[in-house]
Every structure is written in structure tokens, then in C-alpha cells.
Amino acid sequence: MRIVVLTGAGISAESGVPTFRDADGLWEGHRVEDVATPEAYVADPVLVHEFYDARRAALAGVVPNPAHRALARLEEALGDDLLVVTQNIDDLHERAGSTRVLHMHGELLKAWCLACEGRHPWDGPMGGDPACPGCGAPALRPDVVWFGEIPYEMDRILDSLGRADLFVSIGTSGAVYPAAGFVQQAARHGVRTLELNLQPSEGTAWFREARHGPAGVLVPAWVEDLLGPAAD
Ligand code: BV8
DSSP states (O other): EEEEEETTTTTHHHOOOOOOOSSSSSHHHHHHHHHHSSSHHOOOOOHHHHHHHHHHHTTTOOOOOHHHHHHHHHHHHHHGEEEEEOOOOOSSSTTTTSSEEEETTEEEEEEEETTTTTTEEEEETTTTTOTTTTTOSSSSSEEEEEEOOOOHHHHHHHHHHOOEEEEEEEEEEOOOOOGGGHHHHHTTTTTTTEEEESOOTTTGEEEEEEEESSSHHHHHHHHHHHHHHHOO
8 A cells, every 4th residue: 555644743742842833833933934934044044043953952852752653663564655745844753763754844954055055964053154064155054945935856745646545644734835735636636535633634624534633642543553553
């Protein structure tokens, strides 16, 4: 069975990574347009680096949860028949053991040099204009997709959606496009659709089936339905 899983901030919530729209969410402290747009970066790069440097530093203090681990277990069983498309820029899927992960909105632990276009692993602060490891230019920005920018690997995502047997959406509010439109694309291709979310998302009506509750409970249970109980 070919499965495409879309994840959002909700899958990392139980690991202690703030979501965006929940009460104490990331956007609480900032207006999206002040920290997550190319215009914001031109207007105030110091503020934007502070925002991402803080999130990058916080990654060291969190670990994957049972939902991340259940998806890693599913990948072991399905191999190339599973693709995890994540809107998250944290590295918790990989730390849980998943390898077939596509970060459509980029990664916190990567730097993008605007001088040589190189992408480089980056785990420290990026404020203060550090030199690019490749060309030495002080031209690094977070390798994340901001509002108004085109998400990564859209062709591969849409191709996988069209060839899937099942599309599962986990921990996302369905508020941000094009990710929020994937369920409609899947439904149009006759792909079965399942939502696993704490509460109904904005696109919940498009899903053939929806289960509501914490991902740390719903995702291991769903994977156990597919694969049987995990060996201790
Ligand atoms: C683009 C990286 C052109 C940076 C992010 C159509 C209609 C309207 C608007 C648009 C449209 N098309 C484009 C737009 C504009 C815009 C957009 O969608 N605006 C919105 C606000 C209306 N989109 C763009 O600009 C995109 N680019 O469209 O380019 C294009 C498109 C296609 C092809 C060619 C060209 C770029 C958008 C990407 C922006 N970057 N992140 C960063 O992280 O700082 S978006 C960021 O916000 C996240 O990556 C994520 O995508 C989004 C947050 O959403 P969620 O992850 O869902 O988080 P949220 O807090 O909202 O919800 C959490 C959910 O989890 C809740 O439902 C909650 O109930 C649940 N939950 C909580 N705890 C748990 C849980 N579930 C289970 N268990 C729990 N424990």
C-alpha cells in the first residue's frame, strides 16, 4: 500500500515544540509578516534571525514522541511505499529514525547562502552575519520557505499524491496553502483520506475518515492497526 503522510506542528506539540495557532503558539509572539516573509527579512534581519535562532536553540531541548516513532516504524515496514511530507522545520522525524522525509517548508538546521546559493548544515545562531562555510560571504539566511515563497519539491509531492492509495494528515490546522489543498488533490485522484488531529481542521470535511485526539495516541494506534502490535 502506497501511503503519503502530511504532518504539521501538532505532531511535535507533545515534544514541547510550540504550534503556530494554539493559544501559546509561535505566532502569538510575532506577526507572521514580521518574521516569516522575505519582506520582513529585508526590513529587519536581526528580528528574523532572533526568531529562528531561538527556535533552533530550543531544538536541543526536545525529543521525538511516540507519534514520530510510530511513523519511523511504519517506514521500516513499507520502505519506499511511505513518504512523509512535513510542514515542520524541526528534525524530530529524522531523530525518530525516519529517512523518507520531505521538508516542504525547509529546515531549521540548514543555512542558505544568498551569495553562492549553497545549502549548509547549521546548528548555531545565524544572527551577526557569520561567513558562509562554502564561499565565505556573510550572506546566510534560514533555509525555510517563507510566506509568498514557493514550497520545496512540489512536483514530487503532487506526483506521490496522485499515485498513493492512502493520504493521512497529522497535526495540521489546514490553514496554510498549498499543503492545505493536498487532501482535495488526493480526493480528486480517488485516494482514501484520513485525518488524525486534536480537533477538526479547516479542511476536515474533505476527509473520508477523521479521528480526533493527541497524535501521540492516535498515530501509534493507527500504525498498530496496519502492522499489528510493535515488538517490545
Ligand atoms: C505559496 C516555514 C505560491 C517557516 C511556513 C490560497 C488561499 C489563501 C492563501 C494562499 C493560497 N495560496 C497561497 C496562499 C498564501 C500563503 C497562505 O497559505 N497563507 C495563509 C495564512 C492563508 N501560502 C504561501 O505563501 C505559501 N507559498 O503559496 O507560494 C505557490 C504555491 C504552490 C505552487 C507554486 C507556488 C508558503 C507557505 C509556507 C510558509 N512557511 N513555515 C516557519 O516555520 O517559520 S508555514 C507554517 O505555518 C508551518 O510550516 C505550517 O505550514 C503552518 C502552520 O500550520 P500547522 O503546522 O498546521 O500548525 P497550526 O498551529 O496552524 O495547527 C496545529 C494543528 O495541530 C491544530 O489543528 C491543532 O488542533 C493540532 N494539534 C495541536 N496539538 C496536537 C494537535 N494534533 C494532534 N496532537 C496534538 N498533540
